[in-house]
Amino acid sequence: MHSALTAVRLASKLCQRVQLQLKAGEKTDKADESPVTVADYGAQALVAWSLQRSLPNQPFSMVAEEDSVDLRQPEGAGMAARITAMVNEVVSQEEPGSQPLSEADVLGLIDTGGSEGGSQGRHWVLDPIDGTRGFVGMRQYAVCLGLLDQGQVVVGVLGCPNLPGGQIQDEDGAGNSAAKAGTDGVGVIFAAQKGAGSYAGPLAGSAFPRDRLQLSDTQNFSQIRFMESYESKHSDFSFTAKLAAKLGVSRPALRIDSQAKYGALARGDAAINLRFPRPGYREKIWDHAAGALIVQEAGGVISDASGAPLDFGKGRWLDLDRGIVSATPAVHAALLQAIQEVSQSGD
């Protein structure tokens, strides 16, 4: 757990620096049109560096989102050099006097994330920046690190540099309008260990997060609200609006990027998190592993749209029925019923 916290904090530091100085040329679009920035790559390299340094005698396997293929093309050379410089900036602060990493070292660290994962052994699961669109748009994003042991998530850590330390009261408080990293009270780290609970605390510093998160269940649907992606292309907002109406939830949706939603759910900012991608979209394990444990250890429930638990031991992807829903227990049960009814009504 200590190694995971350290790795996430280092990567978050790099992301915060880059978000403040983002330049248009440093963003490229991947084949699926999702963006990737120097910070995604840099954060992935730093997490791999930090974990290997903290745990030198353990076999290292990591399932992570990014790889160095584009950086090894001639067009990627400038970006690779800049990533190397940024990673070295953080490494030299962490380990003064150390030999700087070469570009080949950094590309090699990024590529340690190519593991297939699975139901055997231990594998780190990393999304170096979840919510890259939010990161580029100066909104929410999260550095997400999980540990799989025999196919089960046993550790989950989320670094959320732009998340307010207190509960989000309204949409504006969600930090959607501007990055406020470094401002007083902004920047939260969430951590969970299987069987040992979920905790939140300040991202800054190095203290173990101390606030134990325990969800209180409710059936009062007129008071609760739900969360969903900020990006309409990531989830079907018309379906979620029907679900909310069916449940009697009348408050407007809280739309924020990334797994910061899972942290926000675990601490009670909202009672439901809904995600219904277009048909055919395949969910990746790094988009949910860390957040799922944080929700469960706080007393929440997460499943696919038919109620089946998420299986993180099947490789890099999740196999599931339509969407992913998480909520407090009674609300989750009502939600599954509402999903059936709204789906059957066909309108």
Ligand SMILES: Nc1ncnc2c1ncn2[C@@H]1O[C@H](COP(=O)(O)O)[C@@H](OP(=O)(O)O)[C@H]1O
């Ligand atoms: N068309 C699509 N439908 C659903 N999810 C998508 C998508 N395109 C990208 N995503 C995923 O949605 C994640 C962000 O989730 P959210 O909408 O909650 O912010 C992205 O993570 P990355 O930003 O790590 O690539 C990406 O994996």
Ligand SMILES: [Mg+2]
């Ligand atoms: Mg991405």
Ligand SMILES: [Mg+2]
């Ligand atoms: Mg992601």
Ligand SMILES: [Mg+2]
């Ligand atoms: Mg990502």
